[in-house]
Amino acid sequence: MFANSISVILLGLIIGLPPLLFLAWGLRNGQFENLDETSEAIFEEEELRYLRPWEKPRQVSERMQKYGKLLPAQPEGWRKWL
Amino acid sequence: MAVEGSTRQENVVDNATRSGSVIDHSKVRVNVAQAARLDRSSRLPVLVGFTLAIIWLLEGTLLGDIASFKFDFPDFLGSQEYLTFGRVRPAHLNAMIYGWASSAMFAVSLWMMPRLCRTELRWPGIALGGIIVWNIGVYIGIILLLAGVTDGLEWLEMDNRMADPLLVIGAAMVGASIWRTLAARNVHHLYVSVWYVAASYPWLAIIFIAGNLPIFQGVESAAINWFYGHNALGLWLTTINLGLIYYLLPKIVGRPIYSYWLSLIGFWGLALFYSLNGMHHLIGGPMPSWMIATSITASILMVIPVVAVGINQHMTIAGRFGALRYSPALTFLVLAAMAYTAVSLQGILTALVNVNRVTHFTHWTIAHSHLGVYMFVTMSLFGGIYYILPRLIGREWPSANMIRAHFLLVGLGMVIYVVTLGGGGVMQGLRMLDPTLPFQASVEAAKPWLLTRSFAAVLISIGHVIFAAHALMLVMRGRSSVPEDPPFFFVRPVLVRNG
Numbered sequence: 001m002f003a004n005s006i007s008v009i010l011l012g013l014i015i016g017l018p019p020l021l022f023l024a025w026g027l028r029n030g031q032f033e034n035l036d037e038t039s040e041a042i043f044e045e046e047e048l049r050y051l052r053p054w055e056k057p058r059q060v061s062e063r064m065q066k067y068g069k070l071l072p073a074q075p076e077g078w079r080k081w082l
Numbered sequence: 083m084a085v086e087g088s089t090r091q092e093n094v095v096d097n098a099t100r101s102g103s104v105i106d107h108s109k110v111r112v113n114v115a116q117a118a119r120l121d122r123s124s125r126l127p128v129l130v131g132f133t134l135a136i137i138w139l140l141e142g143t144l145l146g147d148i149a150s151f152k153f154d155f156p157d158f159l160g161s162q163e164y165l166t167f168g169r170v171r172p173a174h175l176n177a178m179i180y181g182w183a184s185s186a187m188f189a190v191s192l193w194m195m196p197r198l199c200r201t202e203l204r205w206p207g208i209a210l211g212g213i214i215v216w217n218i219g220v221y222i223g224i225i226l227l228l229a230g231v232t233d234g235l236e237w238l239e240m241d242n243r244m245a246d247p248l249l250v251i252g253a254a255m256v257g258a259s260i261w262r263t264l265a266a267r268n269v270h271h272l273y274v275s276v277w278y279v280a281a282s283y284p285w286l287a288i289i290f291i292a293g294n295l296p297i298f299q300g301v302e303s304a305a306i307n308w309f310y311g312h313n314a315l316g317l318w319l320t321t322i323n324l325g326l327i328y329y330l331l332p333k334i335v336g337r338p339i340y341s342y343w344l345s346l347i348g349f350w351g352l353a354l355f356y357s358l359n360g361m362h363h364l365i366g367g368p369m370p371s372w373m374i375a376t377s378i379t380a381s382i383l384m385v386i387p388v389v390a391v392g393i394n395q396h397m398t399i400a401g402r403f404g405a406l407r408y409s410p411a412l413t414f415l416v417l418a419a420m421a422y423t424a425v426s427l428q429g430i431l432t433a434l435v436n437v438n439r440v441t442h443f444t445h446w447t448i449a450h451s452h453l454g455v456y457m458f459v460t461m462s463l464f465g466g467i468y469y470i471l472p473r474l475i476g477r478e479w480p481s482a483n484m485i486r487a488h489f490l491l492v493g494l495g496m497v498i499y500v501v502t503l504g505g506g507g508v509m510q511g512l513r514m515l516d517p518t519l520p521f522q523a524s525v526e527a528a529k530p531w532l533l534t535r536s537f538a539a540v541l542i543s544i545g546h547v548i549f550a551a552h553a554l555m556l557v558m559r560g561r562s563s564v565p566e567d568p569p570f571f572f573v574r575p576v577l578v579r580n581g
Contacts, residue, residue, distance in 0.1 A: 005370050008305050011292050012357050015285065015313070019353035022281075031272055032346065038271040039342035042198065042329055045113040052336045054404030063337075 046071060112200060123202035124192045125474050127210040131189025132467060134217050136550050138181030143546045145174035150539045153532040164228045172239040173227045178455065179237065179314070180220045180249065186463045187322040188213050188256045191279045193470050194329055195260055198276045199267035205259040212255025219248025237311040242294045250291060257283030274345040278325030281353060285317040301368055305361055312360030315454055316352065320422070323462040324391065327419050330469055331398055334412040335405050340397035344390045351387025355380050362433035366442060381433035384426060392423035410485045414465030417493065421457035428453065440515065445528055446507030449500045457496050464549070477559050484552040491545030498538035506531025
């Protein structure tokens with residue numbers, strides 16, 4: 001039975017151990033700190049400040065609280081982010 | 083002005099990163115012009131990847147249609163041996179997995195990495211060469227499959243001397259470009275999509291090489307086969323597409339991901355638990371009991387990352403579903419995200435012994451795999467192409483109607499496909515388990531559902547033709563229609579009309 005299992009065990013370790021090492025590296029390297037900032041890193045300049053036409057007033061005011069006054073923008077300026 | 087500004091900004095990022103600080107990168111953002119410059123660095127390999135992928139989509143669709151109709155009309159195209167079911171069906175599978183999905187995923191990951199790492203794509207020529215070598219390998223493999231040369235292992239049918247080495251070399255070349263770009267990054271923190279994309283390439287190399295090693299026999303060969311088959315879905319097809327969804331969903335909706343912490347749980351849960359899932363395909367087979375038990379346990383553990391991803395993606399879009407009216411890319415991506423949760427939970431359910439007893443050896447499995455590879459993976463890639471292609475070509479998609487027709491045909495077709503074939507599979511399985519019924523009863527039970535599946539396949543095929551024609555129209559469109567700078571892209575409602 002074990003003879004039939006050893007390849008699967010080895011492959012499981014080869015797949016599973018490197019992520020553990022990278023997880024340790026990430027912890028030491030501060031990869032899991034400042035999570036909110038990291039989540040916003042994908043946005044381009046001003047991308048979060050444009051009004052979106054589908055947003056409700058409450059969502060608009062939440063955005064204003066977080067990112068400051070929203071850009072009145074040129075007509076339909078939000079479209080470039082779609 | 084924009085260029086000068088961008089240079090100053092990059093220097094700020096560079097210096098902060100090199101000093102090892104935990105700089106707040108969200109405060110130092112790239113602008114539209116810089117993003118366009120990053121896109122230009124990957125433009126050629128991405129366009130070639132998408133072009134080859136769309137060609138494969140059409141070829142794989144044709145092969146799938148032929149295979150499907152053979153269930154309804156067994157003599158259909160039966161006079162030519164290269165069009166017999168045993169050859170056409172694996173050719174369809176390999177064309178879709180390695181031709182369509184993988185080529186498009188190469189392109190998607192090559193487009194995302196420069197943006198996420200805020201640096202130009204490194205070794206673009208090697209990446210381009212890798213995509214071409216990979217595709218040559220797939221063409222050789224599928225021609226050999228149709229000629230009757232097969233390795234006889236599920237998902238690994240392509241010849242392991244003529245085709246597979248080219249696939250390994252091709253993926254390694256693309257992966258080298260991805261990792262070189264990662265090494266040259268101008269950001270300290272790695273966004274979750276980077277984890278997904280970067281991890282996918284070494285995982286693919288390991289599982290593909292292991293799966294193709296000609297040293298396994300008997301039970302061990304079956305175990306390695308499903309170690310590969312399931313991990314190809316979970317550690318390659320899934321990971322790139324989750325990375326894409328985690329990148330595009332927040333950008334299009336215009337808000338960060340609901341919980342970045344949950345997104346990390348989703349990634350690390352997948353990375354640590356997924357690899358042993360595959361053996362649940364062998365429940366009831368002559369396998370060591372620990373292997374099956376471990377696989378079922380690992381499958382159930384997958385509830386954690388799957389639910390984490392599902393909650394996260396739902397909460398990101400919750401309250402903003404109106405955005406679907408404006409963005410076809412978002413519409414496809416949201417459907418793909420929902421399908422990911424659905425197919426994962428269905429997979430966990432299928433791993434349970436009592437369910438597996440009914441569904442094993444039935445068309446349920448085909449419905450399940452299409453829910454994963456089509457409704458999740460392919461829909462996600464459609465969303466990615468709708469978003470990326472106009473940015474690379476600098477022109478808007480020409481026709482809202484064609485996008486709408488594409489979405490409705492493939493969406494409706496795939497719902498019919500999965501529901502009917504899944505239900506038919508259960509009925510087929512219940513009849514096979516009934517000792518008072520002959521085997522023919524299970525065949526008869528499945529027949530109407532198979533015919534419905536073929537109808538769904540026709541709908542999906544028409545959708546694919548429209549999509550390919552639309553992509554061609556986009557490329558051929560005149561320069562006069564170039565939108566103003568900065569460009570905006572398709573915004574008219576897809577499913578619901580404005581106001």
